[in-house]
Amino acid sequence: MTETAQTIRKDILAHKVTFSGSFNQDSQGFVKILVRTVDTDVVVLAVSTVQELGHVELWAAFGTGKDFRYISAHEISVALGPRKSRSLPIFHALTGCDTVSHFAQDVSELLEQRSVGVFEVGVDSQDANVTQAQLSRMVKQARRLRQISWCVTVVLVSDDPTFLATFADSSLKGRLLQWSTRLIIVTRLALQQLRPLMSTKYTFANMSVAVVAPSESNNIFGYHVYAHLPFEPHGAEVLQVASWTRHGGLRFTSDYPLFPEKYDNFHGARVRVAATTYKPLWMERHEITPDGQVVIHRSGMDYLLFEAVAEAMNFTFDVMPIKLWKEGLDLTSQRKALAVPVYHTFLYHVFEDMDFTVGYTYGFYCFAMAKPKLVTNWLNLYNPLTGGVWIMRIVVQFEEARSLSGVDCANTVFVLLLDQCVLETLPRQDSPRTLILTWMVVTFILGAGYRGSLIASLTLPKYPPRVETIEDLVNTVDKMTVMPWGTYFVEDFRQSGSPLFKRVADLMAPGLDTVEGLRQTLYKNQAHMEVIHTMQQDIADLFTRADGTTSVYIAREKLLPGLSGWPIPHDAPYRPQLDRHITSVIMAGLYDKWHEDILVLARRQSQARRRKAELRGEVVEDQDDSDSSNTLRPLTLSQLLAPIVLFTVGMTVSVLLFLVELQLPNTF
Structure with missing residues (x-):
């Protein structure tokens, strides 16, 4: 909190003391009082104090020029009631809001006025299910108010621990709060009752929350402001950050503001993420040490990116083992994992379960096919000239x-x-x-x-044209294989308004990994769909010949543009920090450099394996070498068929003429 903000809050409280004293002394014998002001702070104080003056009409001449008007503070106080009226100063002091223009019960009014909403859920003599239903409706309406506002502070008033716990669950499920949304809890519960709630409930522990509770001191009437800090050098703790008294005002008792920043520094805490091998984004290599222990060595573009983010935010991480990416997404949506640090494409149905970090790369979904081979043709001898x-x-x-x-x-x-x-x-x-x-x-x-x-x-034969567009794809191949997660894309393509993508959905056959799918393209009339980075890595690793050429190719036209980011839980409070550090790495060009280095290494290793296999006389079955462009190679049947055909036709004609001559009489 800035020094200016603290000064303003102290001035407000100072006005409250002077304002009340003058009324108590000067209001004797008066039934109407007019106060001239241009400050909304005075209006708030007038509404909160008028009921202490007895039967007095308190008017505020507020504003200037065409905005000048008379405000009836006593009528507003009666409409709000004693409790809400007296609560206005502390809310005003904590939020710093200079506009409290309207109180409403109907969300339609909130959408029109865009100001203050007051919601009340009763718990006395009421079934718990009814309370839960009312609370869910209230959270839904309050969320609508938050969505149309650029700066929102939610104030929750309750002395019931069960209600507070239910609100924490309902607000999390109903997505009421974001990190930019501040939550102020006003309660009379003791600190011993608040600690379990603030430590175990995700909303209270991790979001931007301040709890205002009465002071436990018997000598001074006031309030303490508490906040839960999940990542501190000595672990999570509930800390008193400020106190408020009627005469002393708001006083900070620590180096933290009312709403501390919780995720700039994790102080070495260990967090959990969900990931598995997905080349070249996240690669794991297991090594068994002499003492029998298994050591996992990780690398990859997204691993290096997440490692850089972890170092910047000062945390370490444990990887939760998963077999399918759906398991990782489920763990993240349930907030059991901090994130899935391997990029996923932004798909609308995924946003129903989770959010994403900033889109930092384009994981284009493309298709690959075997390179066309030379077709045997008896016209090869004729082809050089038209x-x-x-x-x-x-x-x-x-x-x-x-x-x-x-x-x-x-x-x-x-x-x-x-x-x-x-x-x-x-x-x-x-x-x-x-x-x-x-x-x-x-x-x-x-x-x-x-x-x-x-x-x-x-020497440079003319190959048949390649399939480079989606239209050529659907008109050429019999099937397009894809990884098991491809079922998502089958559903999306079928719901598309494009007839072309509906035909693509009919061709898709989920269930094959990338390596097997690429192998099948070598001897079947089909294609394989995959993220471009993974496709490039597998081709470089397993389908690169000794001379550097490949037996498969990636088509120019992409199936999806594929803006991608890391999946994270809905309204994750640490998203701003993740976005900031991810953007820093991307802008430095490190992500693309890591990708280039991994591809170059994979190609070199593949070429080295191929050369060693050729020297040993071994046959590598990963690819088809029939069209390899080695320096020394024999002419193939497709190149010599035309001379063979001409020779055969000539010999046949010569034999026939010879036989005819034998049958003719000798005329010479």
């Missing part, structure tokens, strides 16, 4: 040859086309000689171009 070039070569050479020198010239041109020797005598006319010379040059150029194109097609 069909138009072949046709124009044949048409031009024969037409021009016939127009100049007849069949003999055409035969000569054809022989040159086939790169054969010209044994016959060349024509003696100038025009055929010019044609043949020109054609020889053209044939040389076209032949050289053809040979270059053929060599290029053999």
Whole structure:
């Protein structure tokens, strides 16, 4: 609390003493009193004091200019009642609110006035279930008031420990409080009765709560203000932070403000988080020591991020073992775990059970498929030149040859086309000689171009087009595998208004992990869906060849944009600190650097394993090496099929002609 705020509160209490004294002395014989003021503090004090003056009308001439008006303090005091009227100064002193403009019982009035709401739940001679139902409705209405306000202080008045405990549970379940929402509990319970409530109830122990209880001293009438501090050097404790008396005002008894900051420093406390291996975000490696103990070594992008946050907030953590992420989310929503320190995508149905930290990365959900392979084609020999070039070569050479020198010239041109020797005598006319010379040059150029194109097609073959878009995906694959948690996305896609995503939902088959799903894409017409970081890690780790190439690829178009953060409990009071430290690490570029380092290490290790396997003559079954781009490799059937087909056709024709010649009579 600032010095200015403390001064204001002391001035208010000083006004209260002077104000009351003047009334007690000057109101004798008067039935109406008018006070001129422009300070709302005086109006509050007038409402709280008028009933002590007897039958007196107390008016406040309040405001200036067009906002000037007369306020009937005595009528407001009668409407509120003695208890509420006398309680106004202490509420005003603690909250620092300079506007107490309206008291309402109906939440519809609160939504219109946006001011003060007063709710009352009776517990005398009433069934506990009825009280619980009334309390739940009250919490719901109060939460609506909080949601439309930017600064809210909730004041709870009760002397019943059971009611206070029930309110703590109902407010937590109804999400009444956030860290920015202050809760003031005014009670006459003794400190011994308050300690168990403040230590065991999550709302009182961890939220921004101040408890105002009567002083236990018999000599001085006043109140003490208590707060629960969950993380202190010597453990959690209930601490008196201030005291208030009628004449002494508000006095601080510790170095803490009325509403202490509880989560800037955990003072080395141990907290629990829920996580399991999920490469490259959170990776665990178990090592057995010589004495038989199991040591867990952790690494990963999110592990390093959480470790940095833990160091900044000064806490250590224990990892609660889980098998499925749903278990971790359940533990977090039940507040048994501080968080799930592995990013999850923001999905609307998850927000029903928990909140998220700041979105610090995009965990794009993408799909991967096997790289297309060369298709065996007998036209490979024809492909280096287009069909138009072949046709124009044949048409031009024969037409021009016939127009100049007849069949003999055409035969000569054809022989040159086939790169054969010209044994016959060349024509003696100038025009055929010019044609043949020109054609020889053209044939040389076209032949050289053809040979270059053929060599290029053999060394750099043209692969079939890849599936890169969602539309291509649904029109190509038979199935898309996904991890077991993919059932969430199946439901989301089916509820989507896009026909394309509904078709994606029909293709999805949850139940396979990423490694097995990627392996199946190598020999089945299917794809696999996963978070891009995990997909990149598995491809680098298990599907990278010795030369650095991969047998699978990640499509360019993503299925979901995937803004992601850590799941945390609803209205977690430590979220501002988590967000601040996460943002600091992200802005420093450390998160992306960790990701790059992990990928580079995985690729190097995979390439090293492949090289060792090749030297030993072993076959790695994790991937298909049929299209590997090694420096030395033999020509495949897809590349030699065209010459084989031509050779077979030529031999067949030659044999048939030979047999025909044998059957013909010898005419020579």
